[in-house]
Amino acid sequence: MAERVLMKGNEAIAEAAIRAGCRHYFGYPITPQTEIAAYMAKKLPKVGGIFLQAESEIASINMVYGAAATGTRVMTSSSSPGISLKSEGLSYIAGSDVPALVVNVQRGGPGLGGIQPSQSDYFQATKGGGHGDYRMIVLAPASVQEMASLTMKGFDLADKYNMISMILADGTIGQMMEPITFEDAEVATYEKPWALTGTEGKRKHNIVNSLYLKPDELEAKNFERFEKYAIVEENEPMWEEYMMEDAEICVVAFGIASRVAKNAVVAARAEGIKAGLIRPITLWPFPKKALAAAAEKVNGFVSVELSMGQMIEDVRLASGCKKPVALCNRAGGMIPSPDEVLESLRKAQKGEY
Amino acid sequence: MKTTQILIAGFGGQGVLFAGKFLAYKGLMEDLQVSWLPSYGPEMRGGTANCSVVLSETPVGSPIISNPDVLIAMNLPSLQKYVDAVVPGGQIYLDSALIDVKVERTDVEVFYIPATQMAKDEGIATLANMILIGSVLQNNPELSFEGTDTVVSKLVPPKKAALVELNMKALNMGKEYK
Structure with a gap:
């Protein structure tokens, strides 16, 4: 059996992401989730990945959007006020149907609020946050072990449905340490024919976009997306x-x-x-x-x-x-x-x- | 063992979080269920810091401790803040070099240990925390002294290997203090 180690919840997310094949992290520091970025900064370069501290939350979520469009596993993390800043990007990513993992280690709000744990971003996570009709898969870990297992699950669901998976944690679970074991799990890979990987002159180029100026096309896209959401609602609830x-x-x-x-x-x-x-x-x-x-x-x-x-x-x-x-x-x-x-x-x- | 909730509180810089980590790793080594929760905030040296450690044979419910079985108080404000929260029959360990009051409660066991003074006298001024922990281990047979050196070696970064011996020395001073 794998070794039991003590880890902070935030570190468990970062380690699980690397194990899930995530090689791109873009973020901007904010309490109480900064350990995720710190862990990624230390570990990602050693496994051939990219850690980049962007100039702002808005920049980082758009870097996630760009990387996601290439089909690579990518993530960002923040805490409540930072997620508000990222919300425009979340809507664009959802409107483009590309997969990404976003972590929100919640703190008290509204506004700049405080830095102690909170769950007051439930509406923001489950009902929107950004504009337009869209959904994100929202996973709520209750232990350090689940910070890891739901991160791995989140990447898988994101790829399976071309959606954003959000880990909705809080300052307590992020900061606390508990024993955790990482079992060697097979990471599923998904075909991504839509990804921007370079045509090499062999195929028509792909376009990743959320702009549809013809209302009938945009409507059709919305209906199609909600058929997918209905499947997620049928198959993926966990409790x-x-x-x-x-x-x-x-x-x-x-x-x-x-x-x-x-x-x-x-x-x-x-x-x-x-x-x-x-x-x-x-x-x-x-x-x-x-x-x-x-x-x-x-x-x-x-x-x-x-x-x-x-x-x-x-x-x-x-x-x-x-x-x-x-x-x-x-x-x-x-x-x-x-x-x-x-x-x-x-x-x-x-x-x- | 029954579920033991330990609250360690003091000033930032006194090694409150490290002491908690030690207990958490000790529990981990003994195959117990463990949680370690630090207070976090705009904290700095001299500010207040506390940390909650739960050791249990069954899965830990809430990692937040309202009523500790064991309180380790490393300064007066911490003692005053938490003294009434300790469960009846619980234990209070206090650094009597820094806290010059007596606990008035009679339904708890109180250990007065001049840890900061003892540490200073031995030239290990920063290890008062581990002296207190040594006493906790000595007075809680379920926690035991066994394997402490392995835990200390795990916690002290390789670059500071010399600290392993000093930590062990502090633990032993707490163990032997009467």
Whole structure:
């Protein structure tokens, strides 16, 4: 078996990206994700890759766009305000249907906000951020091991669907160290006939572009893209269920909030409260079926978030508003304690949502 | 062992994060589940720093510690901030060379160790952190002293190999302090 090593979450992302065959990183430093860039700066040149610190976030996302158009595996990483700056580029990449991996190690907002962990970019990641009709595959790691495994998965899904995969992490998971093992995994490769690799005079040249001035063409492109998104929604939702078999109250939480929530579920069980947890691993596609199934058997939901309540809207939608949904939240860089979550479970037990 | 939550707090520059790393690697070597979470921010030498280490036989839930089993306080503000959070029956290790107050709680075990003074006297002024850790290992048989040299060798960069011996010396001073 591979060796267990201690690593920061941010470093795990970088190492996993290199193992997934990523040889191009473009970024601009920002707390709390700078270790990703630092790791890439050290390691990428040794494996024949390119690390480049751009002059800005906007420059770096457009470098990602350019590299992605050649079909190579490429990534960037940033934290909340930096992702806002990159959002124009995200829309262009999505509108060009090229694959890329983008990491957001979230911090408190809005504005320059703070540097402590947050999950308040949920809307930005799952509902847009940039302009136009588009989706990104959004993966939410809850451990250092998942920072690595979801990075590898993210590259694979990006190539499979020619989409952006976003790792939506937070400052805690980025900064913390946990044991991790890297298993030697086969990296799948995908045909990329659309890639700009040089025609060598042998074929018609490819064009990667997001500009369609004829509305009927642009409409057709949008419909075609959404057929692809429908396949992703059908095939790719990922989630974890914890103590859900006989649960009467379903906690929904992702990332670091799910770790706190798990402690609270255990504590609630000790008090005789039948609580369980659904942890979405993909935030888009949201695990709608799991939530819909839970809505049939539980009395209500508690959405635990490091935001003013963003995922809660998807919990309500996916559960068809059949059961009440309470919010247990902290914001601005604060994290709810297991006791705070437990208190909201006690309330839910009494029917107070 | 049961899940042990250890909070180390002090000034930046006192080796708070390093001490935490040592415990985390020790846990890793003993095949435990481990998490290490630093406070991060616009931190600097002289500012406050703390780090949370959870050691467990089962997967670690939250890496954030609200109520530590073990508090290592390396300055007065840290002691004042966290003393009431320690679980009843828990342990508090404090650097009594820098903290001249006594803990009023009677439901916790308190170890007064003048680590900074001891380190200065031995010419290893920067290793007060490891003296405290030595005492933690000595008073928590589950953590044990076994294999500490391997852990230290792993943590000290090859360029600073001479520090391995000094770290071991500090750990032993903490171990033997009564």
